[in-house]
Amino acid sequence: MRTGLATVLVLLGCLLAAPAVVAYVLVDEVTDREAYLEAVTPLADDPGVQGAVADQISAALDEKVPGQARQLVDTSIDKFVASDQFRDAWVRLNTEVHPQLVALLRDEGGGSVAVEGDAIVLDLGVVADDMKQRFVADGVPLANRIPAVDAKMQLVSGPAVSQLVPAFDLLEKLSVILPIAAIALIVLGLVASARRGMTLVVTGFGLVVAMLLVVLAGFLARSQITAKSPAPEIAGPFYDAITQRMSIVVWVICGLGGVFVIVGGIIARRTPRAAPEPPRRNYAYRR
Known part of the structure; x- marks a missing residue:
């Protein structure tokens, strides 16, 4: 018995x-900032992540860069996402994103992570700002006159968020x-x-x-x-x-x-x- x-x-x-x-x-992994950053920082070296970020920034610059500078811009973007500068920008972005991600999961929302339309959207503004500095260093024509880059990446669909x-x-x-x-x-x-x-x-x-x-x-x-x-x-x-x-x-x-x-x-x-x-x-x- x-x-x-x-x-x-x-x-x-x-x-x-x-x-x-x-x-x-x-x-604990999601709500603890240090644990979250330790988990996502290596993603800066992931070729899939680098390619996705490069594509989004390139698309956002499509109409803001002269045609003759397009190839140089794309080359500069590829160099940037493979550099330590991108890794630093990625860490800063996720440091800013973390409290907003937690707020989103708690149905509070706001900030660089938000639900827009039918997806969770990540604002790549921090990365794009560092990218413009790289353009200047690489000698991209009129790089210092490029306006603010509105680059966003859709991560997860709205139904999945619900x-x-x-x-x-x-x-x-x-x-x-x-x-x-x-x-x-x-x-x-x-x-x-x-x-x-x-x-x-x-x-x-x-x-x-x-x-x-x-x-x-x-x-x-x-x-x-x-x-x-x-x-x-x-x-x-x-x-x-x-x-x-x-x-x-x-x-x-x-x-x-x-x-x-x-x-x-x-x-x-x-x-x-x-x-x-x-x-x-x-x-x-x-x-």
């Missing part, structure tokens, strides 16, 4: 472990409660079990299955977001950057589940089984 109840408790804990990991790690905002709100509310509940149920089940080795094996398998479901859900979410994004070449890397730490935690917990299975199996084999009681015999009353 005790072991059956303990098994139910650890399975409930494993069931909660999946959303608990997503809620705790993902919310799903992200309530989902993030729910995750933020449960980001503390779920991990505590999952850990408490698993520990309580292990403590209460009369056959701790077998319960530990069940816990290990439960954690592995739960984390694999998180991996599957993450894959499907990425596919949906990139499919609905006007710029999948940048939406995909952004998604990977934001969820990278969560992926690491998921695989660590998978490994921990495997350890539980092995240790539980060893304990179960070494635990002597109680000898069955001999059957009681009813002796007939003799006079």
